[in-house]
Amino acid sequence: MAAEKTLAILGGGETVKGTLINTPTLETGRLILRKFTERDLEWLFLILHDKEVNQFLPWYPIDSIEEAKKFYEERYASKYVQPQAYAYAICLKTDDHPIGYIKVDMEEHHDFGYGLRREFWHQGLVTEAGKAVIAQVKKDGLPYITATHDRNNPRSGGVMRNVGMKYQYSYEEQWQPKNFLVTFRMYQLNLDGNTDRVYKKYWDQSAAHFIEPNV
Ligand SMILES: CC(C)(COP(=O)(O)OP(=O)(O)OC[C@H]1O[C@@H](n2cnc3c(N)ncnc32)[C@H](O)[C@@H]1OP(=O)(O)O)[C@@H](O)C(=O)NCCC(=O)NCCS
DSSP: OOOEEEEEEEETTEEEEEEEESSOOEEOSSEEEEOOOGGGHHHHHHHHHOTTTTTTSSSOOOOSHHHHHHHHIIIIIHHHTSSSOEEEEEEETTTOOEEEEEEEOSSTTOBEEEEEOGGGTTSSHHHHHHHHHHHHHHHTTOOEEEEEEETTOHHHHHHHHHTTOEEEEEEEEEETTTTEEEEEEEEEEEOSSOTTOOOOHHHHHOSSEEOOTTO
């Protein structure tokens, strides 16, 4: 049973009283977006085990169900006890098994991120999931989302553009835990009508920052 909390949501100078549900289940044409549970560990393993799927993510591919359990506890169960979170399993409606994940963080960056098992790429599934998640966070009063991708992973930038995000700037980072230099492209979507807002923290934290023409 999802933990429910009635909160006053402040947005655009208005006070709206609403009921916030942590990771509320969403349905799209082909997908169910729902919380991960402990029963999903084998499915989570398949997502996290693949080298190519996990190449551009800030963790190493996993090799065991125990590691999948640890990942679930650290990155999902811990979020589901917060008052508000958006940490979804992407499931096909046909069988309700997780084939990927998608999230928006509640930290100041409101980072939007996703990953999908390779055999399901090129069908617009993450774009479909992303549009539904963004509609939900907008409804719940989040003012904006940001997302970053390695310049060598342009398909991820394709998803960002497909969901309406705009490229803002690029920056270099000695990326951890993999410890190599990455040029990230930062995208943003403002949800509260403040179209000029740019989240500058990554720009400010990196000495090497620039705007690439023609992105
Ligand atoms: C990135 C990822 C989630 C995309 O999933 P997907 O469901 O295949 O994506 P979608 O089909 O919804 O959208 C991608 C589309 O963006 C579009 N696109 C726009 N610009 C693009 C570009 N420069 N390069 C590639 N694709 C681009 C394409 O239409 C592309 O679809 P296609 O390759 O089937 O033609 C998937 O490849 C993945 O899981 N990668 C590994 C994890 C990862 O890198 N996550 C992001 C970390 S920042």
